[in-house]
Amino acid sequence: MNQSRKNHLDERARIIKAMAHPTRLFIIEELEKEERCVCDLTEEIGADVSTVSKHLSVLKQAGIVIDDKRGNQVFYRLRVPCILNFFGCVESVLESNAREHAALFEFTGK
Amino acid sequence: MNQSRKNHLDERARIIKAMAHPTRLFIIEELEKEERCVCDLTEEIGADVSTVSKHLSVLKQAGIVIDDKRGNQVFYRLRVPCILNFFGCVESVLESNAREHAALFEFTGK
DNA sequence: TGGCTTTTTGGTATAATTGCCAAATACTAA
DNA sequence: TTAGTATTTGGCAATTATACCAAAAAGCCA
Numbered sequence: 079m080n081q082s083r084k085n086h087l088d089e090r091a092r093i094i095k096a097m098a099h100p101t102r103l104f105i106i107e108e109l110e111k112e113e114r115c116v117c118d119l120t121e122e123i124g125a126d127v128s129t130v131s132k133h134l135s136v137l138k139q140a141g142i143v144i145d146d147k148r149g150n151q152v153f154y155r156l157r158v159p160c161i162l163n164f165f166g167c168v169e170s171v172l173e174s175n176a177r178e179h180a181a182l183f184e185f186t187g188k
Numbered sequence: 189m190n191q192s193r194k195n196h197l198d199e200r201a202r203i204i205k206a207m208a209h210p211t212r213l214f215i216i217e218e219l220e221k222e223e224r225c226v227c228d229l230t231e232e233i234g235a236d237v238s239t240v241s242k243h244l245s246v247l248k249q250a251g252i253v254i255d256d257k258r259g260n261q262v263f264y265r266l267r268v269p270c271i272l273n274f275f276g277c278v279e280s281v282l283e284s285n286a287r288e289h290a291a292l293f294e295f296t297g298k
Numbered sequence: 299t300g301g302c303t304t305t306t307t308g309g310t311a312t313a314a315t316t317g318c319c320a321a322a323t324a325c326t327a328a
Numbered sequence: 329t330t331a332g333t334a335t336t337t338g339g340c341a342a343t344t345a346t347a348c349c350a351a352a353a354a355g356c357c358a
Contacts, residue, residue, distance in 0.1 A: 079214065079232060087210040090278050094213070098205035099316085100197035104189065116335060122189060129317050131336055141285040150325040150334050158281050168200050171268050175251040209346090226305060239347055241306055260304050260355040 096140035101125065102133050106156065109143060113155035206250035211235065212243050216266065219253060223265035 097103060101123055108114055108122065120130045134154055137143040144157040207213060211233055218224055218232065230240045244264055247253040254267040 079234065083214075084210070087213050089282055090275065091208055091210040091213055093278050093281050094204060095208035098201055098208040100194070100201040103197050103201055103204070104193075117333090120335095124189065126318055127335070128319080128337080132316085135336080141281050147324090147335095152335060158284055165200065168203050171203050171251050172199055174268055227303090230305095236348055237305070238307080238349080242346085245306080257305095257354090260302095262305060 093140045096136050096142055102137055105133060109154060109156045113153045115151040115153050203250045206246050206252055212247055219264060219266045223263045225261040225263050
């Protein structure tokens with residue numbers, strides 16, 4: 079594997095890793111609807127503000143969200159509009175897993 | 189956040205997390221072309237066989253790949269055909285990041 | 299069977315992630 | 329300036345991920 083390909087894989091993994099957490103997926107889903115301030119997200123998520131702030135920081139570092147300070151609040155929104163489509167494939171893996179599980183149940187009864 | 193949504197987020201995060209590693213992205217890319225045995229992947233990746241085997245196990249657990257034993261070799265292939273599209277969005281994030289970086293360079297010279 | 303190849307599993311050391319608390323920072327408004 | 333609100337940062341403990349080596353398991357063939 080050459081260095082250029084390795085770098086490219088590292089970059090992509092970094093972005094995907096930024097999405098690989100339930101709370102951060104939640105944030106992405108919410109931001110698909112409309113921008114949110116940290117306080118609103120914190121309330122919806124039900125974790126410590128500092129935790130939510132760090133999740134947002136991970137998403138921002140990866141280039142997935144962008145922030146906008148207005149008054150003493152910080153509003154976040156998606157930076158790239160295609161994230162919704164992004165999850166289409168994840169869903170089809172999930173559905174495929176579910177189908178397999180159901181078939182296995184049919185067969186073994188477990 | 190209700191329990192059903194939380195479960196759904198957990199499942200999706202698990203699948204995305206399975207992709208969130210450079211070596212596993214490499215494997216997915218290679219399997220897009222055609223199925224591969226563990227030995228071929230190991231040679232291309234240049235890590236210990238046991239390491240590659242464990243990466244494959246992660247992908248299999250997530251339902252992303254499927255294995256097929258033939259003789260004393262095990263061949264892996266993608267289980268869901270849409271993974272290639274999946275990366276379209278990751279690319280656009282990367283390109284967006286690159287553009288921003290270039291613009292910043294124009295502006296600050298750094 | 300015995301030797302060979304391929305793959306997986308167990309063990310272990312190291313590194314990265316996560317979540318909370320406490321403290322710092324930034325801004326508003328009185 | 330002082331008090332109050334919103335957010336970020338530093339520090340720390342607990343958990344999880346990663347990579348390697350050694351050994352086990354599974355299959356081939358002489």
